[in-house]
Every structure is written in structure tokens, then in C-alpha cells.
Amino acid sequence: MKKAELVFIPAPGISHLMSTVEVAKLLLDRDERLSITFLIMSLSYDSKTACYIDSLSATCNRIRFIKLPEDEPEPNTFLFSLIGTQKRHVKEEVSKLVSQSESSPDSPTLAGFVLDFFCTSMIDVANEFGVPSYIFLTTGAAYLGLQFYIQALHDEQRVDATQFKDSNAELVMPCLAYPLPAKALPSAALNKEWLPAFLDQARRFRETKGIIVNTFEELESHAINSFSNGNTPPVYPVGPILNLNRDGDHDVESDKRKDIKQWLDDQPLSSVVYLCFGSMGSFGVDQVKEIACGLEQSGHRFLWSLRKPQPKGKMEIPSDYTNTQDVLPEGFLDRTAQIGKIIGWGPQIDILSHPSVGGFVSHCGWNSILESIWFGVPIAAWPLQAEQQLNAFKIIVELGFGVEIKMDYRREFFYDDNENIISAGEIERGIRCLMELGREKVERLKEMSEKSRKALMEGGSSYTWLGQLIHEMVDNIP
Structure with missing residues (x-):
């Protein structure tokens, strides 16, 4: 029985890393021939990654983590420049793995690279070692189809997507059942500085042996069917990939976790609206006050993850407030003491799975959408950046089990001088x-929640796709 080693290269940042680790676990659970080495790029402002890896190292005996040396790029340069500086370190580490394999007959054979979709430049390194590359997409299949569509539009019809910025145009694309308003296009497609990298990413996707997507057939059947014409590499929908074991939530202190659970335990069934805008989501004081007033006027019970914005122009993860009274309307905490609770960063899985939570005001990050579907909690969409406007369109228009706060709301990455106030x-x-x-x-959401669970069970759609992926990766090793 031939053993196989996969090299996983996730993008820097905890949310991408968590999803990628969950994929690795799925692969290892299904095939004992596999072992996996993670090559970790870290960011100076991201303290969570190290804690998360430490928590996993003791429990995952066929996954090992190698931290690459830090080559911090110029401040505020986009992610791709950081990843580019790491190619030589990746090559060094993989050379060691190959040497080990060649010197010991019991060592596994290098079978391929699994790359985060931001790490397409690492395809060059895989090619040097003569092994295939697979992309892991931490968002949905519709985004993949949109990216291929924008790239083909540019390369074949010479249409520049940035012309759609602030346009009222609607785009008909194979991956979506309904025309997409141009205002819901991903930020990178509308930005002249980022568009070249966005297009190059899609071109490089086409060079790979396959694309693993964190979705499931029943959720995105239209998008997945759009890849069956053979114009793209095979697409493997193997999700929903969720961190249900709560790995990496250890930075939420146990006392704080107990306090949140106790408060939720005291609330009526499905009565609480949970507000959270992801690990990078935060607002300025003026918007915070409007959220507070909106909550109070609604009269609904709420649990609000309120976080302090990063300093302007700096790539830092938002932090918790030491005193929320500084940014909230005067008397708000006293007036809402019986119906509301404000927290900093919270254990989202614990919160969404709690029976008292009946709604989720979300930035529409893909992980959050999959978690809300899994637990059957409807979303009010308030996207901020990246592909979140597209995700909001998916749940409101295509799937029909979300509502809108503002579907085309948008903020630029880290450069927010003029915040639009809702x-x-x-x-x-x-x-x-x-x-x-x-x-x-x-009912529609409840049905999809059941389908998300069945997809991962033996005989389910994602279970079957995962089997095909493993066959492709392992059974074809020379």
C-alpha cells in the first residue's frame, strides 16, 4: 500500500487556515495512506494562528506544521506580495521532504500540493517537483464561476470589469441562476489595482489538476453544473467544511464562554438576534451608534459582537473594547440591560448552535454562511468586502432564505476614510x-440545513466527491 504525502499551503490568516485544516482532517479520516504537511506563512499582527496550531499539534498525528520564516512585505501591500516572498522557503522545505522520501522506503511519496486560492504562485514550485497542484477555495462555487467569467470576459472580449464600478448593469453568467447586479461584484474585480491579480489567479486555476470547493451540491447545484463543460479543471464540492470541534476558539476565555452561554440559556427559544461581522469586521463610532439605535428600536433581544476598528491604513485585526460605553449612545446599556448583551470576539459555533438564537446579522463571510445554514439560523445580510456582496446575493436572491440590510454595502480593505453610514x-x-x-x-432553510448534514454522510454528495478526489490524488501516484 503506497503512502502519499500532500503539502498544504494555506493563505495567512486564521479563517483560511481553519477551513484548510478541516479539509485535511476529512482526507486523513478517509484514507490511512495519506499524511499531510502544512507550510505556514504568518503575519506579524496575527497572534491567533500560533495558538491554533499549538492546540492541533497534540491531536492530529498525521498532520505536521512547519512555520516558514517571516519575510514581511512592504506595509499595506496586498497578500500576493507576501506569498511571493515565501516561494524559496517552500522550495527548501519540500526539498527536505523529497530527500527524506528518497532515503527511506517507508517514507511517503510526495503526491501533490493543495494550495489556498491566494497561493497560486506556488504552482510554480509544485511544477519544479513534478507534482500536481490542487486549489482549495475557502468560498463558494458561484465565486469560482464568477472569477472564470470575469477572466474570460477580459481575455476573450477585452471587457474591463472595473467599468462596472457604481454601474447599474446586470451580468448574466453561467454560474448563477439570476442576473447579478454589478454592485454585487467582488471588490477585487472592481479595483484597478487588484484586478490584474484577480485575473491572473483565475488563469492559474486553469493550470491545476482540480479545485476543491467548500460547498455542497445541493446548495450550489447551478454553479457546480456550470463546470461540467470541460473548460475548467475538475471541481470537487466536499463541504460544508466547518470547525465544529471549536479548535482555535481557545482565545475565548472559559469564563467568558460560560457567561455567554448562561445569558443565552436564560433567553426564550429563537428570540435572540446575533450580530457579528467576522474576524476583520468593525465599524467607526457613528455607525456603532446607528446599530445601537436600530437594535433598541427593534425591541428584539440581541447578542452583539462589538469590536474596535483597526487604526486607519494599518493591517491589524480589530480588537475588543475595554469600555464599550465610549462608543455607545448615552444610557443605551442601562435601557437594554434586560434584553441585550454586548461581547467582544465570541465563540460563534457555540452561539449559532444555541436554541435561543433566532437570527444572525452577518457580513456574509462564506464560513459564517455555512455555519448559519448548518444550524438553521437565518441571516440578515450586511456584506463588507471581498466576495461578501456576491454571498449576500446568493442567500437572498438565489436561495431565498435571507433578508437584506444592505446587499451592496461595501468597504475597501483597510483603507476606510469615508465610511458609508447605514x-x-x-x-x-x-x-x-x-x-x-x-x-x-x-422551511427552505431548514431543508437546506438537513441537506448540509446529509452531504457529508456516507453516500452523500460531498462524501462521494471526496472519494473521487482521493482516488485522483493517491491512486495515480507513479
Whole structure:
């Protein structure tokens, strides 16, 4: 029985790393021939990654983590420049693995690279070692189809996607069942500085042996079917890939976790709206006050993950407030003491799985969407950046089990000088729609929640796709 080694290269940042580790676990659980080495790039401002890896190292005996030397790029340069500086370190580490394999007959054979979709430049390194590359996409299949569409539009029809910025155009693309408003295009497609990298990414996807997507057939059947024409590498929907064991949540102190659980235990069934905008999501004081007023006016119970913005122009993860009274309307905490609770960073899986939570005001990050579907908690969409506007469109228009706060709201990465303010009235309306969702939408979400669980079970769609992927990776080693 031939043993195989896969090299995983996740993008820097805890949310991408967590999803990638969960994929690795799925592969290892299914095939005992496999072992996996993670090559970890870290960012100076990201303290969570080290804690997360430490928590895993003791429990995952066929996964090992190698931290690459830090080559910090110039401040505020985009992620790709950091990844580019790491190619030589990756080559050095993989050379060691290959030497080890060649010197010992019991060592596994290098079978391929699994690359985060930001790490396409590492395809060059895989090619040097003569092994295939696979992309792992931490977002949905519709995003993949959109990226191929924008790239083909540019390369074949000479259409520059940045012309759609602030446009009212609607785009018909094979990966979506409904025309997409141009205002819901990903930020990178509308930005002249980022578009070249976005296009190059899609071109490089086409060079790979396959694309692993964190989704499942039943959720994105239209998008997945759009890849069956043979114009792209094989697409493997193996999700939903969720961190249900709560690995990496150890930075949420046990006392804080107990306090949140106790508060939720005391609330009526499905009565609480949970507000959280992801690991990078935060707002300035003016917007915080509007959210507070909207919550208070709605009259609904709430649990709000309120975080302090990073300093302007700096790539830092938002931190928790030492005193939230500094940014909230005067008297807000006293007036809402019986119905609301404000926290900093919280254990999202624990919160969404709690029976008292009935709605989720979310930035529509893909992990958050999959978690909300898994636990059957409807979303009010308030996207911020990246592909979150597309994700909001998916859940509201295509899937029909979300509501809108503002689907085309957008903020640029780390450079927010002019923050668009959503009024308390709009927020109140969105929360009321969310917490009084119609029966038809609730049932639709419940059905999808059941399908998400069945997809991973033996005989389920994602289980079957994962088997095909392993066959492709391991059974074809020379």
C-alpha cells in the first residue's frame, strides 16, 4: 500500500487556515495512506494562528506544521506580495521532504500540493517537483464561476470589469441562476489595482489538476453544473467544511464562554438576534451608534459582537473594547440591560448552535454562511468586502432564505476614510424582517440545513466527491 504525502499551503490568516485544516482532517479520516504537511506563512499582527496550531499539534498525528520564516512585505501591500516572498522557503522545505522520501522506503511519496486560492504562485514550485497542484477555495462555487467569467470576459472580449464600478448593469453568467447586479461584484474585480491579480489567479486555476470547493451540491447545484463543460479543471464540492470541534476558539476565555452561554440559556427559544461581522469586521463610532439605535428600536433581544476598528491604513485585526460605553449612545446599556448583551470576539459555533438564537446579522463571510445554514439560523445580510456582496446575493436572491440590510454595502480593505453610514431605521427594518421571517423561508432553510448534514454522510454528495478526489490524488501516484 503506497503512502502519499500532500503539502498544504494555506493563505495567512486564521479563517483560511481553519477551513484548510478541516479539509485535511476529512482526507486523513478517509484514507490511512495519506499524511499531510502544512507550510505556514504568518503575519506579524496575527497572534491567533500560533495558538491554533499549538492546540492541533497534540491531536492530529498525521498532520505536521512547519512555520516558514517571516519575510514581511512592504506595509499595506496586498497578500500576493507576501506569498511571493515565501516561494524559496517552500522550495527548501519540500526539498527536505523529497530527500527524506528518497532515503527511506517507508517514507511517503510526495503526491501533490493543495494550495489556498491566494497561493497560486506556488504552482510554480509544485511544477519544479513534478507534482500536481490542487486549489482549495475557502468560498463558494458561484465565486469560482464568477472569477472564470470575469477572466474570460477580459481575455476573450477585452471587457474591463472595473467599468462596472457604481454601474447599474446586470451580468448574466453561467454560474448563477439570476442576473447579478454589478454592485454585487467582488471588490477585487472592481479595483484597478487588484484586478490584474484577480485575473491572473483565475488563469492559474486553469493550470491545476482540480479545485476543491467548500460547498455542497445541493446548495450550489447551478454553479457546480456550470463546470461540467470541460473548460475548467475538475471541481470537487466536499463541504460544508466547518470547525465544529471549536479548535482555535481557545482565545475565548472559559469564563467568558460560560457567561455567554448562561445569558443565552436564560433567553426564550429563537428570540435572540446575533450580530457579528467576522474576524476583520468593525465599524467607526457613528455607525456603532446607528446599530445601537436600530437594535433598541427593534425591541428584539440581541447578542452583539462589538469590536474596535483597526487604526486607519494599518493591517491589524480589530480588537475588543475595554469600555464599550465610549462608543455607545448615552444610557443605551442601562435601557437594554434586560434584553441585550454586548461581547467582544465570541465563540460563534457555540452561539449559532444555541436554541435561543433566532437570527444572525452577518457580513456574509462564506464560513459564517455555512455555519448559519448548518444550524438553521437565518441571516440578515450586511456584506463588507471581498466576495461578501456576491454571498449576500446568493442567500437572498438565489436561495431565498435571507433578508437584506444592505446587499451592496461595501468597504475597501483597510483603507476606510469615508465610511458609508447605514441608518438606524434601515437596521431596525432589517432586524424586524429577520426575526419575523415567513414560514416558507424558514422551511427552505431548514431543508437546506438537513441537506448540509446529509452531504457529508456516507453516500452523500460531498462524501462521494471526496472519494473521487482521493482516488485522483493517491491512486495515480507513479
